[in-house]
Amino acid sequence: MNNEDQYVVKARHPFAEAFEMFSKNIAAVIALIILFLIILVAIFGPTLYPVDPFDMVWMPFSPPGEEGFIFGTDYLGRDLVAMIIHGARVSIIIGVSAAFVTVFIGVSVGAMAGFYRGWVEEVLMRITEFFQVLPTLLFAMVIVALFGASLTMITIAIGAVSWTAVARITRAEFLRIRELEYVTASRASGANNFILMFGIILPNALPPIIVQAALMVGSAILFEAGLSFLGLTDPNVVSWGQVIGSNRSYLLDAGFTVTIPGAAIFITVLCISLVGDGLNDALNPKLRQR
């Protein structure tokens, strides 16, 4: 073994590096574990705890812990544990699919605007601006009220009002990356626009988009909770916001029917924000030195 070996720095896969950075952030790791548990509950909960959330199982307003109902019962005597478990499904499904819609629209618009520049960019950014002046919750409420409160429509409504942030981030990244040498090199070696956009530029623009997508899941969950709190939800499914909304008239008798589902929303969204922060640290090399 000669002396020079100890100065050789091994090249490491960027994923390994990001993973190491992420695992250093203890809050983010704990949040990820809790999120994982919540997802497990959403998937397997209904099988392991087979109580119908719409069934009246006991007297209304039975406090938590009594008569074997850990979270108590709501104003119709329905089991809150069952409602929280089933609500987790709705929240996570809507959160993830709305974030997906958001990222899909946002990345498409932002990529086109940042790649083609010129009048395409001008038109697309005006459209983005247009969607930014519509008050998000009100616009989503209008869409859901006029076109029906199905889960699909709620997802579309949330996606339609929240893609603008993703579009702006994607455009900014595309504007920066399209001028770099490796893009010019790929263009010179014959890559067409589609390959340049989605094969060359997009993968390099992903880190901030991934972080934004993670945060979008959280804000979509909050959004759905707000809509269903106002009663704009599919009446055939239980969701956390809807449990709060339907029990809010009985605050004095049974505050727990409001605090418990709210805590479920809060913990889930908090964990998503913490994981988002962790991802930001791990994926954004400029911040690593801090």
Place this chain on the structure above:
Amino acid sequence: MALLYTIATRIMYAGILLLAVIILNFGMMHLAPGDVADSISQSMGGADEQVLNEIRATYGLDKPFIIQLGSYIGKVLRFDLGYSFFYTQPVSQLIFQKLPATLLLVITAQFLALIVGVFLGVYSAQRPNGISSHFVSFFALFGYSAPVFWSGLLLLIGFSLHIQWFPVAGMRDVTIEGNFFEETIDVIRHMVLPVITLASIFLALYSRLSRATMMEVLGSDYIRTAKSKGLTDREIIYKHALKNSLSPVITLAGLQFSAVVSGAILVESVFSWPGLGTLAFESIIARDTPTILGILFFSALVVIVGNLLTDLTLRLVDPRVRTNK
């Protein structure tokens, strides 16, 4: 001259945006199931096809799409937002009735959030590892993650049901009447919880941003110069640094008009505050399309004008943003 030109372009863009909102509104009214004739016949208790057609003719619903759109744009520009058959009132009249309550709530909350937020940010920026800094980060996380209607309900449970400091709902007590002083105190008592709830969303935002910008400003050269001149920390912060760190916070506050509307809807509905948010909520539950779309148009108008004013004010006040787009 260049400034005048940018101002003119900005105003023109705002006008185009407004027109787009009107067209969107009209399009949604058309796409939504049921029209004015249906809602009139519903309020009459049903009507046959001939009557429906007569109603459609009187409201011009039998004319071609483009002519209807034109007359709709003309009406909206004269602030005629249609007639609500649910409230039996013109929509614009309804909006102006509810507006003062919302303005009172929203403006107070914004001022509170700005003042407390900037103060918290400035204070914690001087102590990057102190308790106040951790408090700001924690509070920012809480503000992002807690559903606003939930924190409102928690305050309601805590401070008006269990400890009965504040009234449960509404804006005034009907039994208190006549005495101006007592009435004002009553409204303030009703305002406390909704204002705190609404302010908490923005407080998180403002304190985090002003902390970040303040820390950046404190690291710059002219602050070092001020320090070497022998100025006290207080003088440096409030006479030199604050001015420069305030501009991004004001910009951010100016961009919150849309979020304010969303927040107001939820907070007003929690506290039954008799403002535009409650009106929006009620009209949506009643499926009162003219009122819903009227409120949507009005709030978009507020956001557009608000953004325009923020933009123009910043251009006039801050020479650094005067010319660039």
